[in-house]
Amino acid sequence: NAGVTQTPKFRILKIGQSMTLQCTQDMNHNYMYWYRQDPGMGLKLIYYSVGAGITDKGEVPNGYNVSRSTTEDFPLRLELAAPSQTSVYFCASSYSLGVYEQYFGPGTRLTVT
Amino acid sequence: DQQVKQNSPSLSVQEGRISILNCDYTNSMFDYFLWYKKYPAEGPTFLISISSIKDKNEDGRFTVFLNKSAKHLSLHIVPSQPGDSAVYFCAAGGGSNYKLTFGKGTLLTVNP
Numbered sequence: 001n002a003g004v005t006q007t008p009k010f011r012i013l014k015i016g017q018s019m020t021l022q023c024t025q026d027m028n029h030n031y032m033y034w035y036r037q038d039p040g041m042g043l044k045l046i047y048y049s050v051g052a053g054i055t056d057k058g059e060v061p062n063g064y065n066v067s068r069s070t071t072e073d074f075p076l077r078l079e080l081a082a083p084s085q086t087s088v089y090f091c092a093s094s095y096s097l098g099v100y101e102q103y104f105g106p107g108t109r110l111t112v113t
Numbered sequence: 114d115q116q117v118k119q120n121s122p123s124l125s126v127q128e129g130r131i132s133i134l135n136c137d138y139t140n141s142m143f144d145y146f147l148w149y150k151k152y153p154a155e156g157p158t159f160l161i162s163i164s165s166i167k168d169k170n171e172d173g174r175f176t177v178f179l180n181k182s183a184k185h186l187s188l189h190i191v192p193s194q195p196g197d198s199a200v201y202f203c204a205a206g207g208g209s210n211y212k213l214t215f216g217k218g219t220l221l222t223v224n225p
Contacts, residue, residue: 004156031211042117042202042215043157058212090156100145100206102213104156 002026004105006091012111013081021076021108023091031094032074033102034058034066036087043090049074081112116140117205119216127224132190134219136203139184143205147213148177148188151200160201161188193223 007022025032030051035043045058049068063085065077074093078085088109092102118137126132136146144165149157163170163177163186170177176189190197203216 033212035215040122040217042217044215045212048212092156094211100147100211100213101159101162103159104149106154106156 004091004093004103006089006105006108008108009106010109012113013078015081015083015112017081018077018079019081019110021078021089021091021110023074023076023105024072025074025091025093025103025105026072027093027095027103028071029093029103030071030096031099031102032068033092033094034064034074034076035090035092036060036085037090037107038087046076046089078110083112086110086112115216116143117203117214117216119201119203119219121219122217123220123222125222125224126193128195129192132188132193132197132221132223134188134190134201134203134221136186136188136216137184138186138205140205140207140214141184143207143214145206146177146179146186147204147206148175149202149204149215150197151202151218157202165207190221193221195223195225197221198223 004025033048034046047066049055091105094102147162148160151157179186200218202218204213206213
């Protein structure tokens with residue numbers, strides 16, 4: 001049981017490039033989330049999904065896109081990377097409606113230069 | 114507008130003593146509160162939680178206290194151990210969705 005896994009661990013992008021951050025969970029959780037954490041700040045919600053085929057915006061969705069074609073996978077797409085997207089990105093999952101405890105992946109550290 | 118505030122960026126305590134981490138919130142809709150622990154280069158891990166119907170929840174060395182009238186919660190770690198050194202995030206949720214709002218975190222250092 002690996003929990004929540006994220007790839008890659010680190011990535012450097014040039015301004016204007018695109019990339020996809022991968023997230024997979026093997027706990028059969030319905031809910032999945034993407035957060036970013038900037039230095040000295042808390043985690044801010046980018047997008048979340050309550051099940052396959054259903055996604056919604058969080059607090060800071062601009063510049064990102066998501067899809068949820070399976071229960072296990074929730075990739076985050078960055079189009080036209082900007083320096084403001086330099087951050088650590090965490091994926092998380094939780095079991096269902098009514099359960100607040102979220103389980104986090106190890107994070108992806110992204111630098112845009 | 115910060116709805117969950119952790120006003121102490123850092124806290125240093127001696128091994129064996131009590132660590133008290135504080136968190137304040139402003140949104141009256143919050144009815145569930147969690148503490149997460151984060152080591153460098155790892156994701157946050159769930160530590161302990163409390164529902165608004167309780168004022169205390171205990172799990173081993175960790176106790177969370179909730180004061181709803183003051184919109185304040187605290188995490189007590191007794192006794193503190195060097196392995197407890199980490200960033201602790203307070204998080205709150207409530208309403209019809211189950212999203213969490215996080216504080217900025219407090220770096221706890223437990224000195225041997």
